[in-house]
Amino acid sequence: MQAGWDDFRLVKAVADRHGLTGAAESLGIDHSTAFRRLGAIEKSLGVCLFERHRSGYKATAAGQAMIDVAARMEADIDGFARAIVGQSDAMVGELRITAPTSFANTFLMPILADFSRRYPAMRLELIFAEETLNLSRRDADVALRASRGPDETLVGRRLTGIGWALYGAAGRSFGPLAEEDWVGLTEGVAGGLFTQFIRQRTAPERVVLCLNGVAGLREAVASGIGIGPLPCVEGDGDSRLQRLGGLEPELDRDLWLLTHQDLRRSARVRAFMDHMAAAMLPLRPLFEGRAVSP
Template sequence: MDWDKLRIFHAVADAGSLTHAGERLNLSQSAVSRQIRALEENLNATLFHRHARGLILTEQGELLFDATKSMSRRLDTAWARIRDSADEVFGELRVTTTTGFGTLWLAPRLGKFYEMYPDMKVDLMLEERVMDLPMREADVAIRMKEPSQADLVRKRLMGVQMRIYASRKYLEQNGVPQTLEDVTRHRLICQNPSTPQVSAGAVMIQHLLAYNPHSLLTVNNYFGVLQAVLSDLGLGILPDYLIEDFPQLVRAFPEIESAEVPVYLAYPEELRQSQRIAAFREFVQDEVIAHRRQLRQMGEL
């Protein structure tokens, strides 16, 4: 097995271009092309369809790319475990969480993490899709439900509830709703019911829609909902972790909230001894404690 040729093939398949792969590998396009042709000759198979717009994997190429991706993940794991054997915290940490939580709660607090570990590189991946941690799509995840995958270390961080908020200016201009029937005189801002989201939020949205709001604005993530509420557009369904950082929000219908959504931090069992993971875990736990202390002082808990 020629590992060098496989490494070059993986770079080409990932980049979809001989030129881009050569730039990553510090090789000329012609050198990359020769290695790919040699690999195809060794395998007696065509790995790429050549097009003017780039390279497309053949069926045989897809099979080989699946194998090299698995190899790459395993090498990344080995590399991380070797580097993490030292006491010093450094290197790259790939963190995945939802768009709303990552944008509105985690990212604004990362400055403190960099103050403690200035040599760290954090790759923050924000999406609703649940990434496969055992397959090393990410190193650590913060999820809005308990992870179901096996071989994960998991820790419950806190609980989140969806509540109804508005800006002070909006309420001054449109009045403070007293009962749910008053929703018929207001614009409701929420995630689109068909958007992937926590079930507690979806249930609350359906409940309020039953009261026929006067107008409706739906967005596909909480960041958009927040911006609309801050722009005085209406009553918004938002997670309660926002109130600490946006004191201009006023809670409407204080007696109404969703069921609690558990927030978990998880990472692969094989990274249990990772210094990077330990540093990030302790940082997040400390921030959650500070967050909950602030909410108690504000009377929100």
């Protein structure tokens, strides 16, 4: 039996997710089906593709060779799909957008609603994720990302700066901030930038809660668990919060709207990027922290 694309895709999924359970979930099949298919592939090829360990599946030399082929096939397929979409001038079909979860409750929904009214034949798929999705694989067509510079493989526009400041629960009085309880983002967010920021301002024992996302951080501060840094677009627009000082330049980020270079000529992508850029202009003072005085 000659291995087909579905066989290569299963083997790569097992490697990517270190086992059958994650591979099955990613491919939309059940565990028993994945188990049978992998066994059938190994039997037909006459080789063992994975060593089974308690820590997960580890590819053998034959398995790695198949994974490498699968990666090249996947890249070619993704490239073909991007090229087709990039050549399309039709304002119909699907557009996949990814954005941080916190944007759901701030500014994004009204902008998407207006875009949908203008282009009713288009269907939007919105993926909220804190992790960075892969635009080369078309996990999404366009991405809203807060960063200090986009990946060199991507193209797009800087929409606005993002100012940050310290916030606490509204209606409370605060003493020296170093003596207050703090909440912050985990070490894995932004390379530990926010962890370092807090370490420079208070003792480790004053940090009572760490989270992996801004939306949860806002709720923690508003609930009075502790004070903490927030983007001004999150903090200044929430009546449950009060700003505790000026802007913190070392936390500044830019908001980028990005796409893969193969998609930059797509009519759907161009229309969405133009729409977002125009809609963001009046929102810049809020994002940059200039809408209110501390």
